[in-house]
Amino acid sequence: MGQGTNIEAIIFFFLFVSFTMGVTYWAARRTKTAEHFYAAGRSITGFQNGLALAGDYMSAASFLGIAGLVALNGFDGLIYSTGWLVGWPIILFLIAEPLRNLGKYTFTDVVAYRLQQKPVRLASAIGTMAVVLTYLIAQMVGSGTLIQLLFGLDYTLAVIIVGLVMMTYVLFGGMIATTWVQVIKACLLLGGATVMAIIVLSKFGFNPMNLFARAAELNGQRVLEPGTKVVTGAWDAISLGLALMFGTAGLPHILMRFYTVPDAKAARVSVMWATIWIGGFYLITFILGFGAMVLVGQQQILAAGGGGNMAAPILAQVIAGNIFFGFICAVAFATILAVVAGLTLAGAGALSHDLWVNVIRGGHAPEREQLVVARLSSVILGVSAVILGIVFQGQNVAYMVGLTFSIAASANFPALVMSVFWRRFTTWGAVCSIMFGTFATLLLIYLGPTIQIDLLGPKAAPAGSAPEVVEAAKAAMAAHAADITSQWWFFPLKNPCLFTMTGSFLIGIIVSLVAPERSAEEGFAEVERRALLGEPTVTAAE
Amino acid sequence: MAHSDARLHALAAKRWRIAIWLSVLMLIAYYGFILLVAFNKPLLGTVLTTGLTLGILLGALVIVFAWVLTLVYVGWANNKYDHELAELRG
Numbered sequence: 001m002g003q004g005t006n007i008e009a010i011i012f013f014f015l016f017v018s019f020t021m022g023v024t025y026w027a028a029r030r031t032k033t034a035e036h037f038y039a040a041g042r043s044i045t046g047f048q049n050g051l052a053l054a055g056d057y058m059s060a061a062s063f064l065g066i067a068g069l070v071a072l073n074g075f076d077g078l079i080y081s082t083g084w085l086v087g088w089p090i091i092l093f094l095i096a097e098p099l100r101n102l103g104k105y106t107f108t109d110v111v112a113y114r115l116q117q118k119p120v121r122l123a124s125a126i127g128t129m130a131v132v133l134t135y136l137i138a139q140m141v142g143s144g145t146l147i148q149l150l151f152g153l154d155y156t157l158a159v160i161i162v163g164l165v166m167m168t169y170v171l172f173g174g175m176i177a178t179t180w181v182q183v184i185k186a187c188l189l190l191g192g193a194t195v196m197a198i199i200v201l202s203k204f205g206f207n208p209m210n211l212f213a214r215a216a217e218l219n220g221q222r223v224l225e226p227g228t229k230v231v232t233g234a235w236d237a238i239s240l241g242l243a244l245m246f247g248t249a250g251l252p253h254i255l256m257r258f259y260t261v262p263d264a265k266a267a268r269v270s271v272m273w274a275t276i277w278i279g280g281f282y283l284i285t286f287i288l289g290f291g292a293m294v295l296v297g298q299q300q301i302l303a304a305g306g307g308g309n310m311a312a313p314i315l316a317q318v319i320a321g322n323i324f325f326g327f328i329c330a331v332a333f334a335t336i337l338a339v340v341a342g343l344t345l346a347g348a349g350a351l352s353h354d355l356w357v358n359v360i361r362g363g364h365a366p367e368r369e370q371l372v373v374a375r376l377s378s379v380i381l382g383v384s385a386v387i388l389g390i391v392f393q394g395q396n397v398a399y400m401v402g403l404t405f406s407i408a409a410s411a412n413f414p415a416l417v418m419s420v421f422w423r424r425f426t427t428w429g430a431v432c433s434i435m436f437g438t439f440a441t442l443l444l445i446y447l448g449p450t451i452q453i454d455l456l457g458p459k460a461a462p463a464g465s466a467p468e469v470v471e472a473a474k475a476a477m478a479a480h481a482a483d484i485t486s487q488w489w490f491f492p493l494k495n496p497c498l499f500t501m502t503g504s505f506l507i508g509i510i511v512s513l514v515a516p517e518r519s520a521e522e523g524f525a526e527v528e529r530r531a532l533l534g535e536p537t538v539t540a541a542e
Numbered sequence: 543m544a545h546s547d548a549r550l551h552a553l554a555a556k557r558w559r560i561a562i563w564l565s566v567l568m569l570i571a572y573y574g575f576i577l578l579v580a581f582n583k584p585l586l587g588t589v590l591t592t593g594l595t596l597g598i599l600l601g602a603l604v605i606v607f608a609w610v611l612t613l614v615y616v617g618w619a620n621n622k623y624d625h626e627l628a629e630l631r632g
Binding site: 078209275 | 575613630
């Protein structure tokens with residue numbers, strides 16, 4: 001496995017790309033205005049958007065990563081699954097409907113609604129880009145490594161293929177093509193995972209408990225109990241929980257999807273479907289992880305490389321042969337493509353709609369120009385994604401996903417909530433809150449254990465080294481850790497969200513109270529009305 | 543106009559209250575689970591029946607609970623809330 005080229009997978013992948021290119025061609029002919037490009041002409045139904053949201057959210061990390069985590073650690077994988085799901089009801093209760101009613105293309109539209117456009121848009125675009133770029137790095141590096149493993153392709157070639165195909169979707173087909181790519185991918189992923197889970201369960205009398213019991217027989221009862229893999233300290237657990245729960249509600253590519261539906265009710269229905277699909281998917285992934293643990297075996301999963309990521313694909317091979325293995329590999333590739341396309345589109349929205357049209361052109365740019373700038377921004381982001389993917393090759397980027405969610409929860413979520421629900425929120429309150437959320441998160445991650453100890457510190461000796469070398473490396477690691485943790489500037493949590501998100505709320509509140517803004521307060525009545533009723537049918541005061 | 547403004551205000555407050563309550567319930571369920579994982583690992587390792595520990599059951603229930611809250615909200619919004627909105631738009 002992992003050696004040689006995986007012919008079946010490449011055939012399935014080729015079919016997927018050909019079909020989605022057809023969809024892109026169809027979508028390109030319908031993409032005539034900025035509203036088509038960013039919001040698919042508001043023509044997507046709630047059910048379709050629910051699938052597309054699930055497609056945007058179920059990354060390769062959640063499919064291959066969680067299946068692998070469960071296969072190697074058992075119970076602990078469930079901690080991530082629950083964390084990644086519970087953000088969705090929060091989006092439903094607090095965000096989806098006001099967002100759809102108040103905004104046009106980006107969540108910044110909502111934050112800036114009654115505030116001074118330029119400073120808020122500028123700050124918010126910085127917050128958006130920080131999220132999009134960190135997430136893109138994590139996805140691109142992950143994709144290069146995975147595709148190398150799954151298809152036997154060269155890393156750089158894999159990153160370039162992902163970049164090119166994804167750019168084609170976004171550049172020509174805009175949101176219409178991206179949405180349908182997400183829908184197709186979500187169906188393939190949910191369908192493939194469900195078929196696998198049914199085959200696995202059929203070997204255990206269709207009772208998951210028989211499967212879990214067998215796993216405990218083989219690997220000890222510990223696989224059914226909480227370990228130390230995910231949750232280390234209590235404060236780390238609380239902080240990570242906040243990032244997962246509220247970060248989801250601050251991801252720009254997820255928030256952007258709510259503009260593709262015709263009204264707030266459809267936005268509500270789309271979150272309902274997304275929550276059902278994603279929750280079901282995580283339950284199925286849990287079964288697949290245990291299936292791989294029992295039917296493939298932990299030794300073989302580790303031997304395949306990728307730190308457990310190959311658990312689900314090998315399981316497919318063991319239970320249903322090479323063709324199904326190829327299919328699952330191709331689905332994993334498609335998953336990466338779709339997520340990266342969604343991110344690129346969200347980044348293009350921030351660069352062209354928020355920065356170019358609203359900051360540089362003062363809100364007035366001809367339709368043609370908007371579309372040209374949007375496409376140009378997609379190309380810039382696509383090329384940046386490929387370059388970042390190559391630059392960060394071989395780096396451990398797992399922490400980037402946590403960083404992404406932390407910035408989203410600290411920079412985007414507080415400003416969004418306060419702008420919709422708090423009358424006295426001001427322009428400078430928003431700007432300071434977003435800036436603090438973005439830069440404090442980056443700084444504290446840098447000063448924290450992930451970068452200072454895990455990344456910059458001495459590494460463990462490579463496997464198979466002489467015992468004294470192993471001991472020396474261990475001693476060096478311990479000495480380094482002791483030295484770093486005693487520094488005054490050291491930040492002890494792996495995930496800073498507990499401080500940065502609360503800090504971001506506090507700064508927004510304090511700055512707003514210290515310097516009230518009359519026009520923003522007067523505009524709140526309209527925000528309140530429009531958040532419920534949507535765009536006025538008569539005349540709009542822009 | 544003043545009358546409809548007052549009704550709008552009341553409806554906004556009601557939606558806000560429900561949204562906060564449901565969010566708090568989600569927060570309690572999720573943090574209840576995470577804090578048990580952090581502080582009381584042995585309890586979650588309790589075997590309920592062969593092949594099922596309390597931890598696995600509670601983890602799955604957090605997901606099911608998220609579904610239930612979602613359906614409760616959508617049920618309320620599709621039936622009650624949308625009607626009142628339609629009257630306000632009237």
